[in-house]
Amino acid sequence: MPGSASSTHRPEGLIERLRSAAADGGEAKLKVLRELKNQIIGNRTKKLSYIKLGAVPSVVSILSSASSSVDCLLVQCAATIGSFACGVDAGVKAVLDAGAFPHLINLLSHSNEKVVDAGARALKMIYQSKAAPKYDFFQQKNIEFLISLLDKNNENVTGLGASIITHSCETNNEQKILANAGVLKKLINLLKGTTTQRDASLESFATIIQQNPEVITKFVGPENGTTWGSLLELTKDRYPRTRLLACICLTKIKNAAPSYLQSVGIRTKLILVLLELVDDFGQVGDEALFTLSSFIEHEEDLQKLAFEANTIDKLCHQMQKESLQAKRLQGIFTILANLCSNLESCRSIVLQSPKALTIITDALTHTTTDVRVAACVCLKNVSRSVKLLSAGHFMTEAVIMPVIQLLYDTSTSVQVAALCTVSNLVVDFRPHKSLFVQSGGVKQLVELSKSMDSSVRLNAVWALRNLMFLVDTRSKEEIFMEIKLFPLTRLVSDSNPSVQEQALGLVCNLVNGPLDSIMYLFTEEGLLLNTVGRELRRASKPQVLVQAMYVMCNVASGKEFEKEAVMHQLLSHSSEDDNTESIIVSLLQSDVASLRTAAVWTVVNLTIPTGAGALARVVKLRNAGVVSQLKNMVNDPCLDVKLRVRTALGQSMTFGDFST
Amino acid sequence: MSLFWSVIRQLAEIEAMATSKKVITRDDWEKKLNDVKIQKEDMNKLVMNFLVTEGYVDAAEKFRKESGTEPDIDLATITDRMAVKKAVQSGNVEDAIEKVNDLNPEILDTNPQLFFHLQQQRLIELIRNGKVEEALEFAQEELAPRGEENQSFLEELERTVALLAFEDVKNSPVGDLLDISQRLKTASEVNAAILTSQSHEKDPKLPSLLRMLLWAQNQLDEKAAYPRITDLFTATLEDPSV
Numbered sequence: 032m033p034g035s036a037s038s039t040h041r042p043e044g045l046i047e048r049l050r051s052a053a054a055d056g057g058e059a060k061l062k063v064l065r066e067l068k069n070q071i072i073g074n075r076t077k078k079l080s081y082i083k084l085g086a087v088p089s090v091v092s093i094l095s096s097a098s099s100s101v102d103c104l105l106v107q108c109a110a111t112i113g114s115f116a117c118g119v120d121a122g123v124k125a126v127l128d129a130g131a132f133p134h135l136i137n138l139l140s141h142s143n144e145k146v147v148d149a150g151a152r153a154l155k156m157i158y159q160s161k162a163a164p165k166y167d168f169f170q171q172k173n174i175e176f177l178i179s180l181l182d183k184n185n186e187n188v189t190g191l192g193a194s195i196i197t198h199s200c201e202t203n204n205e206q207k208i209l210a211n212a213g214v215l216k217k218l219i220n221l222l223k224g225t226t227t228q229r230d231a232s233l234e235s236f237a238t239i240i241q242q243n244p245e246v247i248t249k250f251v252g253p254e255n256g257t258t259w260g261s262l263l264e265l266t267k268d269r270y271p272r273t274r275l276l277a278c279i280c281l282t283k284i285k286n287a288a289p290s291y292l293q294s295v296g297i298r299t300k301l302i303l304v305l306l307e308l309v310d311d312f313g314q315v316g317d318e319a320l321f322t323l324s325s326f327i328e329h330e331e332d333l334q335k336l337a338f339e340a341n342t343i344d345k346l347c348h349q350m351q352k353e354s355l356q357a358k359r360l361q362g363i364f365t366i367l368a369n370l371c372s373n374l375e376s377c378r379s380i381v382l383q384s385p386k387a388l389t390i391i392t393d394a395l396t397h398t399t400t401d402v403r404v405a406a407c408v409c410l411k412n413v414s415r416s417v418k419l420l421s422a423g424h425f426m427t428e429a430v431i432m433p434v435i436q437l438l439y440d441t442s443t444s445v446q447v448a449a450l451c452t453v454s455n456l457v458v459d460f461r462p463h464k465s466l467f468v469q470s471g472g473v474k475q476l477v478e479l480s481k482s483m484d485s486s487v488r489l490n491a492v493w494a495l496r497n498l499m500f501l502v503d504t505r506s507k508e509e510i511f512m513e514i515k516l517f518p519l520t521r522l523v524s525d526s527n528p529s530v531q532e533q534a535l536g537l538v539c540n541l542v543n544g545p546l547d548s549i550m551y552l553f554t555e556e557g558l559l560l561n562t563v564g565r566e567l568r569r570a571s572k573p574q575v576l577v578q579a580m581y582v583m584c585n586v587a588s589g590k591e592f593e594k595e596a597v598m599h600q601l602l603s604h605s606s607e608d609d610n611t612e613s614i615i616v617s618l619l620q621s622d623v624a625s626l627r628t629a630a631v632w633t634v635v636n637l638t639i640p641t642g643a644g645a646l647a648r649v650v651k652l653r654n655a656g657v658v659s660q661l662k663n664m665v666n667d668p669c670l671d672v673k674l675r676v677r678t679a680l681g682q683s684m685t686f687g688d689f690s691t
Numbered sequence: 692m693s694l695f696w697s698v699i700r701q702l703a704e705i706e707a708m709a710t711s712k713k714v715i716t717r718d719d720w721e722k723k724l725n726d727v728k729i730q731k732e733d734m735n736k737l738v739m740n741f742l743v744t745e746g747y748v749d750a751a752e753k754f755r756k757e758s759g760t761e762p763d764i765d766l767a768t769i770t771d772r773m774a775v776k777k778a779v780q781s782g783n784v785e786d787a788i789e790k791v792n793d794l795n796p797e798i799l800d801t802n803p804q805l806f807f808h809l810q811q812q813r814l815i816e817l818i819r820n821g822k823v824e825e826a827l828e829f830a831q832e833e834l835a836p837r838g839e840e841n842q843s844f845l846e847e848l849e850r851t852v853a854l855l856a857f858e859d860v861k862n863s864p865v866g867d868l869l870d871i872s873q874r875l876k877t878a879s880e881v882n883a884a885i886l887t888s889q890s891h892e893k894d895p896k897l898p899s900l901l902r903m904l905l906w907a908q909n910q911l912d913e914k915a916a917y918p919r920i921t922d923l924f925t926a927t928l929e930d931p932s933v
Contacts, residue, residue, distance in 0.1 A: 072792050073799040073806035076836040110796045117800040225890035
């Protein structure tokens with residue numbers, strides 16, 4: 032067939048020749064190596080198939096047996112090994128397993144610069160992979176070797192040094208060791224070098240200062256004029272990637288040591304530079320999105336600046352483009368989510384932007400997990416607006432159905448994000464809730480509330496709690512039928528206090544409203560009420576106690592029977608020892624104002640001076656020391672507590688003051 | 692570029708003075724031009740930058756000897772780069788790929804788009820030479836996996852393979868691929884990538900400087916009449932038309 036020329040290019044044939052060349056030696060080696068190299072460069076598929084066929088050990092064996100005087104053979108070996116390691120983790124593993132590492136290191140001290148280049152490139156490729164071994168910075172000789180690399184006047188060798196740092200420097204201690212050994216200074220010097228050197232050193236620089244205020248204070252900062260100045264200057268560099276890396280460094284400085292970078296001028300400048308980089312539709316633009324997002328994440332002022340720089344318009348416009356890559360979408364959604372986390376004006380602009388909501392909801396079904404999560408978080412933050420929520424923008428089938436679908440997602444991170452979004456969407460606003468209930472969302476929420484993963488469980492209960500808030504009686508019944516009594520009881524005594532808190536909040540919302548609702552607590556001989564009472568005596572986290580107390584408070588708003596049940600729970604003792612004070616007295620003495628408020632509210636409900644048992648209850652409370660405790664609280668520092676205490680005391684006084 | 696900015700500054704000053712359209716005589720203009728101090732070395736660097744970027748290696752070598760201007764790049768690498776460019780321009784794409792890989796294996800390993808375009812050019816050459824079966828095999832083995840990795844590559848690949856479907860390719864909607872301009876496009880993409888890998892700018896500074904000059908003159912035309920340069924080849928000052 033006419034294509035026979037290319038059939039010699041087939042992996043099997045070439046590998047045969049490679050093996051015999053490795054064994055026999057001679058001139059054939061060079062030729063076959065070059066052929067292999069040209070086959071695999073840029074071609075991931077071929078790399079993988081040659082790795083599978085065992086090409087790497089043959090190449091390494093040629094390298095290890097090559098005399099150091101055959102320069103071109105060394106270069107071809109190193110280049111081939113480097114290409115196997117480039118962008119393919121399996122390749123890095125094969126190269127390391129074949130024992131190439133020490134041979135490549137040897138090449139670095141070769142007299143021929145071309146050999147050094149090839150060796151350094153190959154090692155650099157290895158260190159650019161996650162599969163590379165960690166470099167041990169704790170050994171003095173390793174640090175010395177690293178510095179010797181950075182001192183070389185060869186951009187591949189300095190690039191190797193920088194890659195080692197970027198790959199291996201992770202902990203605070205490692206950062207300190209490198210900075211104190213003078214590595215940071217060397218990197219700063221390299222900023223004056225070629226574009227490649229500048230970019231590589233900016234990248235390692237960012238690694239060394241990341242989340243390390245100590246190193247930043249010592250080596251960077253405005254008082255270290257030159258470094259600071261060069262970084263600012265590089266944000267204006269002619270190369271986009273350099274501008275990006277400079278922005279990344281400054282962002283990391285700001286995030287670790289917020290006192291730097293307070294100047295509004297520089298902050299605005301940085302946002303504008305990043306926004307301009309977003310126009311690049313390659314990797315630089317994608318990374319610019321994530322950098323901008325991290326820059327503005329925790330600071331409302333910065334979010335405002337970004338908003339004023341028209342970030343939203345720009346991103347909403349870009350979002351409309353067809354066939355955006357996953358990273359790009361994820362980045363856009365992440366920034367929008369950040370901006371909408373606090374600023375109402377951002378939320379309305381996003382919602383007004385044509386098709387924005389459609390694009391976000393479409394992305395909820397994107398094939399990439401990260402995109403689904405980002406879109407979901409974005410939707411959640413946009414829906415933080417009470418105004419937009421109550422306008423019913425989100426309780427539509429177009430929004431709700433895909434969100435419910437995400438509750439079934441295989442990825443936990445997607446589920447959690449979806450649960451948070453549901454939590455937001457279902458809060459308040461009765462007319463819209465039924466859609467969610469009818470769409471079968473509750474069933475899956477209940478399913479997830481049984482998850483082994485505590486963050487899934489927590490957020491599922493949270494969503495149910497919000498759904499239960501001010502819901503109509505019929506939906507309430509439906510939801511309760513789904514949750515069922517025993518599982519709910521288990522959630523109230525969950526091993527995770529945060530889950531307990533939400534579960535108690537759910538119970539609180541359940542019993543809130545018409546008197547019938549309270550009856551949920553009394554079925555099965557008051558199982559749920561007893562469980563809540565037990566948690567009041569047992570739990571230690573104030574937020575759990577507050578919620579449990581509000582459950583009691585709601586029940587105490589009922590009639591005689593309910594009030595007596597609460598009395599029974601609250602006047603029991605926190606331990607078996609009868610001499611200790613009752614649970615209500617010890618909670619009234621809490622340091623936590625919100626807990627005191629809840630406890631006093633409950634007493635207010637119990638002492639309402641109507642009803643047959645009112646007097647008896649007041650007497651019981653007095654005997655338990657509640658009234659005298661209230662008297663101690665008339666000047667409580669918390670205004671809310673102070674007011675309720677007075678109400679409670681006033682109510683107990685209606686029956687006369689027995690204190691004398 | 693100091694030359695450019697000092698001219699701009701002068702223009703700005705003139706602009707500030709101008710209330711209506713001001714006339715500047717040739718004498719005044721030349722006097723002002725003489726006030727602008729331009730280092731000979733800067734001019735030489737500009738020329739060297741042009742020769743290096745455009746790949747005129749012999750001229751660069753002569754110019755280095757005559758003017759003493761050191762190029763910011765090893766002149767030997769220019770020869771290599773030009774050899775790659777020439778290989779693509781004459782349709783020897785495989786040869787070009789091998790040469791690039793000898794120069795720096797990182798270029799094609801870290802630049803999927805360029806790699807794809809070179810492989811695409813290889814396919815185009817096979818089709819041009821009527822090697823249909825070989826072309827199909829090549830498309831399937833080498834290019835199809837790249838298409839799977841990237842949607843836009845897939846679209847380009849489909850367009851290229853469509854060359855096989857037309858009898859009169861030249862007049863088909865994909866005929867432009869067979870055009871010489873496609874080779875030039877690919878060649879200049881490789882050239883740029885090699886320059887970038889050598890930490891060198893992809894474009895010479897001189898043309899953009901000339902563009903800035905034209906832009907500045909256009910701005911000034913609205914404010915003043917002055918001896919302008921219209922013919923860039925001779926750079927003669929023309930008397931202001933009043």
